[in-house]
Amino acid sequence: MTARVAKWPGVELSAADLLEGKVTQTRFRPDAKYAWSAGEAISRFLEELQAGRLIARTCHRCERILFPPRMFCEECFRPTDAWTYIRDTGTIETYSVSYLDTDAKRISEPILVGVVSLDGASPKMGMMHYFGEMTKDEIRIGMRVRAVWRPAEERKGSVLDIRYFRPLREGER
């Protein structure tokens, strides 16, 4: 059948056809604004970030320490049991060196970004964040890192209250 079809449907347009309006078209820019409720677990998580701490929830049944915190355990499908602070040090699980910003625009100074699993939480439990005080050639999976916090008066209760994670220094643990 694919060999028998003479012409496959579809009319291709060039970028100019579209962007310079060579075909009839309608333009629209939605303006949708939101306030996402943080809920029980993440409200507390944000409150603790503002205080310069990381907090997790424990599940007594599977004995995991869940981070980011949540009020129910997806493994056991039951409510989690207690709050517990974890450390602001951890290990780089993976990372990327990005030359793209959020809109896919090219940037010359790359962003170092990745996942940090945090000390005190169950293995692999972590968060996405930026890395700093290291170059793209120094960063590696398995690197030990620590959060660099914004000054208390600048914190707003956001993941951005941590500026980035930096390498653990000689003698630090």
Place this chain on the structure above:
Amino acid sequence: MRKVGVIGAGMTIFRRRLQETGKEMCFEATRMALDSAGLSIGDVDMVVNGTAPDAFDGVHMKGEYLLDGCGGYRKPYTRVFTGGGTGVFSTIAGWWHVASGLADVVLVVNEEKMSSCQPHPQSVFAHIWDPILDRPLKPNLVWIFAMEMNRYMTVYGIKKEDIARVAVKNKRNAVGHPCAQLADANITVDDVLKSEVMAWPVQRLDISPPSDGASAVVLASDDFIRRRRIKDRAWISGVGWCIDSTMWTDRDLVFPEYVARAAKMAYGMAKVRDPRREIDFAEPYDPFDYKELHHLEGLLLAKKGEAPTLTREGVTQRDGDLPVCPSGGLMGVGNPIAATMGMKIGELFWQLTGQAGKRQIPHEVRTGVSQAWGDLMQYGCVVVMRA
């Protein structure tokens, strides 16, 4: 459960920009699928539509918007959505309509018009991240794949050139595909390695392009196929699907456990005991070159960390022992998310019925598997088909 066969398939060309509206693309693909099966719209009992986030086309309730182009007018009609997984999942939904005995003939129509989204579909991809935990960091969607690829490479010590071989193979395979957007007969591993670094380790030629396009398949019961004496049919012998934790920063990104679980479900149903020996060819989801490797391992067609070796040894070439993405895949034909059904389910149908033309696998193939991957790197679905 009743036996279900694929009896027709159609697709539009895949391009960065098509003039057709979403409905019009759906009509073109659907009309072609019906014609290839020798059916009219009156033969169709029910219709399933598959399409990814509304934000790409920029039309909310896109399923309703597309329905007349899908042939759904005044019929039982449903839209299904599992992110990128929709490319295979909508066929699973069509399958259960027929397997259950509810319908004899079902149309499955998938569509994506990503060119509507300006300046680039990337801008709405931002909205799939967690709004409180991830979005304040202004992530680009490529980051998450770059991080998964890096972890896969680091844990198994895989080199970039081993991954680039997948891009080369698929873009060359796509030369035989009449709908292909990025076929390239002369591309080399070096071209991929020298392409622009986007989010290391992801480079420009590691990524499939955003596309406009639609595809359609016709499913029918064995009863209907016998009654209408339909010759060109391929049977769906197993289906499976599975989703992992929504907390992506808690997952180990090295192995797609959710794909393995979906594959085991489908293999169980299809009575495939030793996938590597019993599966003749595969169409795993390849929006990035490393994903083909990742998914071959998830599909249990390669041992963990060994898919690059199969690729290097030529096993996955069209004339190899296990042809992988003989269609050209998303890397070569294009990636209008849900409409990639044309390469996943469509290609299995065309290969198993000997209609793949220039893309036909030179040796006889009797069992194929296709797989798609979606949501936030957490969803796998698998279909096993037999001649």
Place this chain on the structure above:
Amino acid sequence: MTFLERTTDARRYRAWEGNMEADYIYTSGLAGQRFFVALRDEGRLLAARCTACGLDYLPPRIFCEECFAELTEFVPVPPEGQVASLTVAHQDRTGALASPPQVWAFVTFKGVRGGLLHRLLATPDAARPGMRVHIRVRPREARTGTIADIEGFEPARSTK
């Protein structure tokens, strides 16, 4: 079963504000191209015809929803239509007060399947379902090939 503990101080619940930025260009498609070029260049409405089913579709489309045939014939829509139903909008889409209130109508045409939604260029008191109307298009130089090339429907001269 519910959460084992809850905040009782509602002020501790947080919210994160943001928006969904997105920008779109919608092509009008194959049938839409025919429709909007005729509207822009000639100031008239076209329908797509299915001869098999004896149906003319407005807005035009490239397929018949009844028999699923491809449609390639385009025919003019009769100049005079009829208000099928109408509403008087006292707010615009942002919720701001519309002053004076705007009349919006769905207009159908004899022998044509479908119709068009647009402004009814009449006062709320004068507007009524069933009234005969025709389109008023913007001046040629103001027309760009979108639905806004139509200014609205105005009462047909015969009913004035």
